[in-house]
Amino acid sequence: MSTAFGKGHHLHLIDGSAFIFRAYHALPPLTRKSDGLPIGAVSGFCNMLQRYVETNTGDDAPTHVAVIFDKGSHTFRNEIYDQYKANRDEMPEDLRPQIPLTRRATEAFNIACKELEGYEADDIIATLAVQARELGGRCTIISSDKDLMQLVGDGVEMLDAMKNKRIDRDGVFEKFGVYPDRVVDVQALAGDSVDNVPGAPGIGIKTAALLINEYGDLDALLERAEEIKQPKRRQTLIDHAEQIRLSRKLVLLDENTPLEFTLDDLEVRTPDPDQLMPFLAEMEFRTLTKRIAEKLDVEPPEIDDTPASAPEAPEIEEVPFDRAGYSKVGTIDELQAWIDRIYERGYVAVDTETTGLNEMTADLVGISLSVEPGQACYIPLIHKKSSSDDLFGSDDLAEGQMPLDEALEMLKPVLEDPSILKIGQNMKYDLKIFARGGITVSPIDDTMLMSYAMHGGLHGHGMDQLAERYLGHTPIPIKPLLGSGKSAITFDKVPLDDAVPYAAEDADITLRLWQQFKPSLHRAQVTRVYETLERPMVPVLAQMERTGIKVDRDTLSRMSNAFSQSMAGLEAEIHELAGRSFNVGSPKQLGEILFDEMSLPGGKKGKTGAYATGADVLEDLATEHELPARVLDWRQISKLKSTYTDALQDHINAETGRVHTSYSIAGASTGRLASTDPNLQNIPVRTEEGRRIREAFVAEEGKTLVALDYSQIELRILAHIADIPALKEAFRRGDDIHAMTASEMFDVPMEEMTPEIRRRAKAINFGVIYGISGFGLARNLRIPRSEAQGFIDRYFERFPGIRAYMDDTKAFAKDHGYVQTLFGRRIHTPNIGAKGPHAGFAARAAINAPIQGTAADVIRRAMVRMPAAIERLPAKMLLQVHDELLFEVEQGAEDDLIAAARTVMEAACDPVVKLDVQLSVDAGQGENWAVAH
DNA sequence: GACATCACG
DNA sequence: GACGTACGTGATGTCC
Numbered sequence: 001m002s003t004a005f006g007k008g009h010h011l012h013l014i015d016g017s018a019f020i021f022r023a024y025h026a027l028p029p030l031t032r033k034s035d036g037l038p039i040g041a042v043s044g045f046c047n048m049l050q051r052y053v054e055t056n057t058g059d060d061a062p063t064h065v066a067v068i069f070d071k072g073s074h075t076f077r078n079e080i081y082d083q084y085k086a087n088r089d090e091m092p093e094d095l096r097p098q099i100p101l102t103r104r105a106t107e108a109f110n111i112a113c114k115e116l117e118g119y120e121a122d123d124i125i126a127t128l129a130v131q132a133r134e135l136g137g138r139c140t141i142i143s144s145d146k147d148l149m150q151l152v153g154d155g156v157e158m159l160d161a162m163k164n165k166r167i168d169r170d171g172v173f174e175k176f177g178v179y180p181d182r183v184v185d186v187q188a189l190a191g192d193s194v195d196n197v198p199g200a201p202g203i204g205i206k207t208a209a210l211l212i213n214e215y216g217d218l219d220a221l222l223e224r225a226e227e228i229k230q231p232k233r234r235q236t237l238i239d240h241a242e243q244i245r246l247s248r249k250l251v252l253l254d255e256n257t258p259l260e261f262t263l264d265d266l267e268v269r270t271p272d273p274d275q276l277m278p279f280l281a282e283m284e285f286r287t288l289t290k291r292i293a294e295k296l297d298v299e300p301p302e303i304d305d306t307p308a309s310a311p312e313a314p315e316i317e318e319v320p321f322d323r324a325g326y327s328k329v330g331t332i333d334e335l336q337a338w339i340d341r342i343y344e345r346g347y348v349a350v351d352t353e354t355t356g357l358n359e360m361t362a363d364l365v366g367i368s369l370s371v372e373p374g375q376a377c378y379i380p381l382i383h384k385k386s387s388s389d390d391l392f393g394s395d396d397l398a399e400g401q402m403p404l405d406e407a408l409e410m411l412k413p414v415l416e417d418p419s420i421l422k423i424g425q426n427m428k429y430d431l432k433i434f435a436r437g438g439i440t441v442s443p444i445d446d447t448m449l450m451s452y453a454m455h456g457g458l459h460g461h462g463m464d465q466l467a468e469r470y471l472g473h474t475p476i477p478i479k480p481l482l483g484s485g486k487s488a489i490t491f492d493k494v495p496l497d498d499a500v501p502y503a504a505e506d507a508d509i510t511l512r513l514w515q516q517f518k519p520s521l522h523r524a525q526v527t528r529v530y531e532t533l534e535r536p537m538v539p540v541l542a543q544m545e546r547t548g549i550k551v552d553r554d555t556l557s558r559m560s561n562a563f564s565q566s567m568a569g570l571e572a573e574i575h576e577l578a579g580r581s582f583n584v585g586s587p588k589q590l591g592e593i594l595f596d597e598m599s600l601p602g603g604k605k606g607k608t609g610a611y612a613t614g615a616d617v618l619e620d621l622a623t624e625h626e627l628p629a630r631v632l633d634w635r636q637i638s639k640l641k642s643t644y645t646d647a648l649q650d651h652i653n654a655e656t657g658r659v660h661t662s663y664s665i666a667g668a669s670t671g672r673l674a675s676t677d678p679n680l681q682n683i684p685v686r687t688e689e690g691r692r693i694r695e696a697f698v699a700e701e702g703k704t705l706v707a708l709d710y711s712q713i714e715l716r717i718l719a720h721i722a723d724i725p726a727l728k729e730a731f732r733r734g735d736d737i738h739a740m741t742a743s744e745m746f747d748v749p750m751e752e753m754t755p756e757i758r759r760r761a762k763a764i765n766f767g768v769i770y771g772i773s774g775f776g777l778a779r780n781l782r783i784p785r786s787e788a789q790g791f792i793d794r795y796f797e798r799f800p801g802i803r804a805y806m807d808d809t810k811a812f813a814k815d816h817g818y819v820q821t822l823f824g825r826r827i828h829t830p831n832i833g834a835k836g837p838h839a840g841f842a843a844r845a846a847i848n849a850p851i852q853g854t855a856a857d858v859i860r861r862a863m864v865r866m867p868a869a870i871e872r873l874p875a876k877m878l879l880q881v882h883d884e885l886l887f888e889v890e891q892g893a894e895d896d897l898i899a900a901a902r903t904v905m906e907a908a909c910d911p912v913v914k915l916d917v918q919l920s921v922d923a924g925q926g927e928n929w930a931v932a933h
Numbered sequence: 934g935a936c937a938t939c940a941c942g
Numbered sequence: 943g944a945c946g947t948a949c950g951t952g953a954t955g956t957c958c
Contacts, residue, residue, distance in 0.1 A: 583956080585954095585955060585956070586955085586956055586957080587936090587937055587938075587955095587956080588937095588956075588957075589956095605937095607936090608935090608936070608937090610936085610937080612937085613937085613938085614937075614938065614939085615938080615939075635938080635939080636939090638954095638955090639938085639939060639940065639953095639954080640940090642953085642954055642955075643939085643940070643952095643953055643954060644940085647953075647954080667951080667952095668950060668951060669950080670949085670950060670951095672942085672950065672951075673951095674950090674951055674952070675941095675951090675952080676952065676953090677952095678952090678953080679940085679941085679951080679952045679953065681940095681941060681942075681951075681952080682939090682940040682941035682942085682951080682952065682953085683940080683941075684940060684941080685940090685941075686940085686941080690940080709942095714942090766948085766949090767948060767949095769948095769949070770948045770949040770950095771947095771948070771949070772948070773946095773947055773948060774947095775946075775947055775948080776947055776948030777948075779947085779948080780948070835945095836944095836945060836946085837944095837945050837946045837947075838946095839945090840945085840946065840947055840948095841946085841947075844947075844948065844949065845949065845950085847949085848948090848949040848950075849949085849950090851949090852942090852949065852950060855942095856950095881941075881942070882941080882942045882950090882951090883942065884942085934957105934958090935956105935957090935958090936955105936956085936957090936958105937954105937955090937956085938953105938954085938955090938956105939952105939953090939954090940951100940952085940953085940954105941950100941951080941952095942949100942950080942951085
């Protein structure tokens with residue numbers, strides 16, 4: 001193309017700053033591996049450019065294109081109004097060095113890159129758009145900035161690239177209530193808090209549009225302001241006429257910026273691999289380099305990302321572990337001396353010793369403190385006289401202890417002081433213990449959660465493990481102090497001579513770990529994860545666990561009795577069918593009956609040589625014989641009885657009449673919570689009989705249980721991460737997602753969908769989330785492996801983004817040793833490079849982790865915000881079940897709660913991540929959990 | 934304490 | 943080309 005820009009030509013103008021900020025906020029803070037240079041925004045920017053290049057081909061492709069950037073912070077607008085954009089936040093520290101790199105990226109993609117000192121990008125865009133229009137061509141502005149909307153019309157359009165939404169004259173009218181030529185008038189009246197444009201106080205876009213439409217334009221309006229009927233509005237306009245005129249000058253774009261190039265200089269050029277490849281390699285973008293190299297059909301360059309020098313571990317003062325630094329605190333004066341030291345320091349490591357592991361029933365026995373490595377104390381409070389003094393044990397307290405109340409009274413102000421940081425290992429435990437004593441510990445840090453944020457997937461995060469690994473020290477074991485089995489004692493029976501070094505050491509270790517971890521969080525780039533997804537969960541979960549949920553013992557007990565009866569009946573029947581009596585609960589004995597004595601078809605399992613008698617095997621055998629079917633029935637009832645109706649009764653707290661689970665925050669590698677003692681995340685729901693267990697989970701008299709759950713959250717996240725347009729579109733329309741998949745895959749119109757076809761598609765959708773394999777799908781659907789593989793191939797063909805996601809994720813895991821969620825949580829994948837069968841496991845886990853982990857992050861964010869959101873409602877959050885939150889609310893306030901909680905849950909990604917797919921939350925309510933779910 | 938089994942998302 | 947396989951959890955009962 002060599003003719004001058006004119007009719008038939010199409011100019012694209014990309015708002016560079018919008019791309020940069022979007023890239024920066026959408027991505028976790030990545031750094032270049034070799035030297036730690038922050039490049040997250042550059043990476044996102046390049047991805048967006050690449051996506052732009054890929055999608056803008058064909059009939060409507062641009063003939064001319066440029067990316068326009070802002071330059072300098074001082075523009076002519078600051079000359080007329082010194083407060084213009086004065087309330088903008090400073091640019092983030094790690095974004096600043098990336099700005100010049102985005103210019104280089106644009107040039108590397110062989111796209112024109114323009115900026116002009118003293119002018120905003122918007123002015124350059126305005127100038128070029130007007131030129132294009134006057135020369136008879138078209139122009140598309142790729143931005144969603146409302147300040148640019150005044151340019152729309154006569155061949156100029158805007159395109160919101162994120163939402164893939166075109167904005168024409170009608171779109172502008174929708175936004176402003178006027179057509180583009182009057183947009184500046186409306187903006188001048190309404191002002192803009194983001195750019196700090198004053199406007200007229202008390203007048204928003206709605207009112208502004210109303211006035212402009214009535215009077216024609218701004219000048220006429222200001223001239224005839226006296227005629228306005230509403231007295232307040234009239235006065236505002238008369239008083240602020242000058243300010244409004246100034247505002248118009250600020251929002252009016254300069255269409256005559258002195259550019260030193262013409263439209264003809266912006267002609268579209270094809271990418272030049274010799275420019276682009278070296279740049280991408282320099283940035284060390286492995287996956288992107290590979291992907292673009294494939295598109296351009298060139299060899300990807302070698303990427304050298306060996307660190308220039310190994311990152312240095314911080315110098316930690318080496319203080320040997322020595323019991324000499326540990327002391328007992330037994331008097332007011334001794335405790336006061338420690339409190340003084342804490343105030344001097346500003347932080348303290350705290351650990352509590354109790355009579356048990358259950359925070360709801362255990363009693364506080366003593367408290368240990370440390371403010372300096374090697375220096376720690378233990379404050380024993382209710383230790384009993386040693387049993388050697390009194391053979392029969394005694395309730396008399398040991399000598400040399402402070403009264404519990406007195407000690408807590410002295411410590412309460414410290415533990416609640418907002419200026420003193422309390423450091424603990426698994427602080428949720430200590431928080432709950434102190435809360436029962438009326439003390440609200442805050443603010444806190446938690447070494448277990450720091451380790452989880454940094455090392456998730458690498459190893460566990462218990463204190464013994466962390467001490468061993470990061471301090472090279474083996475802590476004093478608890479076993480010899482407490483004993484085990486029947487003769488085990490509680491910590492209050494441990495002699496003080498043993499208790500002091502043990503307890504003090506825990507505080508010492510915690511402090512040392514904290515000193516090492518605190519600065520490392522930043523280097524590992526998980527500060528935001530720790531601060532927003534880990535630490536804030538501690539008080540929220542502590543509160544939920546303390547609240548507990550009411551469980552009706554009679555309901556459970558009645559069910560237990562009924563189960564006993566049917567089990568006895570089934571057992572007799574099974575023995576009859578087997579021809580002899582045996583233990584139905586023993587897979588070993590069952591295997592012998594089925595395969596040796598009855599010679600039913602089935603084989604051994606390699607590892608232990610035992611027959612497999614899992615539900616899937618028995619289901620297959622059920623067609624041959626009645627015995628396996630009866631065993632399946634027996635097992636289902638046995639499970640329900642032993643795990644649920646029996647065990648759950650033992651967990652009802654005598655004081656509260658409620659069941660209090662404990663959530664582990666750092667248990668699951670993906671970021672999910674885990675529930676223990678009892679596990680309330682696996683209460684039956686899938687079968688009718690099982691679901692009845694949930695009838696025992698009830699609301700208090702006068703209250704209602706409300707359940708809210710995310711609909712298809714993992715598939716929605718997949719649609720976003722893997723960028724699957726068909727899936728996104730289906731979610732936008734609110735389609736049956738599995739039916740849509742089936743229709744797409746098997747070429748069946750939606751109207752002719754059968755449950756069987758849909759079932760298959762559903763299995764494939766879930767399979768994808770788990771890192772699909774032909775074998776796994778075949779087993780799940782009970783179809784030949786070749787057929788399953790055919791389905792998968794077809795799926796990849798119809799949704800190519802999925803395969804790209806899977807390949808990219810595996811490659812990323814291999815390169816980095818971890819994968820990450822949209823919110824920056826890192827899940828390490830140490831086995832990803834393994835050879836042999838291990839490799840498949842690690843790869844599938846790596847594919848699943850970002851999806852499951854992002855979903856976990858989302859609900860964590862919702863939970864952290866929930867207490868403030870429902871503060872004014874008579875409601876409490878009780879349980880979390882991965883994608884569901886359960887509340888108890890006073891009758892009458894159900895709808896208010898649902899509205900408030902739903903808002904928080906659906907907006908949980910804001911403002912860090914903008915999903916292409918909406919999150920949707922379903923709600924239910926009732927007197928028990930079976931109804932509410 | 935390992936293993937098999939099965940409850941949930 | 944073969945390995946072996948769906949992802950993430952916790953609780954219970956059997957058996958050694």
